[in-house]
Each structure stands twice: as structure tokens, then as C-alpha cells.
Amino acid sequence: MEGYSVKEYGQAVKRYVQTMELKDDPKLIAEYQRRHSRSEAWPEILEGIRQVGILDMQIFILGTQLVMIVETPLDFDWDSAMARLATLPRQQEWEDYMAMFQQCKPGATSDEKWQEMQRMFYLYE
Numbered sequence: 001m002e003g004y005s006v007k008e009y010g011q012a013v014k015r016y017v018q019t020m021e022l023k024d025d026p027k028l029i030a031e032y033q034r035r036h037s038r039s040e041a042w043p044e045i046l047e048g049i050r051q052v053g054i055l056d057m058q059i060f061i062l063g064t065q066l067v068m069i070v071e072t073p074l075d076f077d078w079d080s081a082m083a084r085l086a087t088l089p090r091q092q093e094w095e096d097y098m099a100m101f102q103q104c105k106p107g108a109t110s111d112e113k114w115q116e117m118q119r120m121f122y123l124y125e
Contacts, residue, residue, distance in 0.1 A: 009055055009071075016070040016078065018114040021103040024064050032101040033061070048088040052081040064103075068114060082111035 022029055034040055036059065049057060056071040072081075085091055086109045095110055104113045 004058075007056055007071075009073075012074050013055060013071045014074055014076055016068075016072070017117045017119070018068045018070070019117050020066045020068070020114050022061075022064045022066060022101050023103060028101045029061075029064065032098070035098070042090060042094055044088070044090040045094045048085055048091055051088065052085045054081070067117070082109070085110065 022032060053076050054070055054072055056069075058069045060067045060069075072078075092107075092109070095108065095113070096106075099106060099108065099113075102113055
């Protein structure tokens, strides 16, 4: 297994960890992964994520379980950023485009789909 590089931002950051379930269908999961590849992800969506102040975002998968790690500046306000993200060009279109793969209600926003995970252990203080 390869490790993952940690980006240096020159500032302290907050980290959010969220989870979501995909539908249990290997073909849908493969298509969901393809649509998130560098060549298929919509540029407007990537730009919108950056516009609301997110420094980095990574999504991991195991079976149907997704885990998303988001790094932001310390003064980042999640609720206002997600409200702004929902208004950006093509964002709801992207959410609707992805919904066929996800265990979610029709018309859900990104913030409604992803559930925040609580940190229960950490090694360093």
C-alpha cells in the first residue's frame, strides 16, 4: 500500500471527516469512481470547492462506504461555505448527476448527503 503525502499550507488547518453510502451495485460504484476521476470531474465543481475556501478534499472508498476528508483554514465556517457552495454554477446539477449512485433523497445538497464523523481517537496532542 502506498502512503499519502500531506500538503503544507503554511498555516494551521481544520479537518472535517464525513461519510456517505453508495448504492450496493458494483457497476454503479465503478461509474461513480470514473465520474470523480481527474478527466471526468467537472471543472466548475472543482473551482466552486476552492471558491468557498476548501484547501483540500480527498474521498476514500471501501465497498459502498465513502469517507471524505476536507481541510480548511482555521476561520472556515462550514455552514456558510456549504450554503454558498449550493448556489454556485452547476453545483446542484452535479449533485443530481451523482445522486443515482448515492443513498440519498432526490434533490439533496452536498451538505445533506455527507454526514460528519466524530473523531474518537487521536495519537498526538
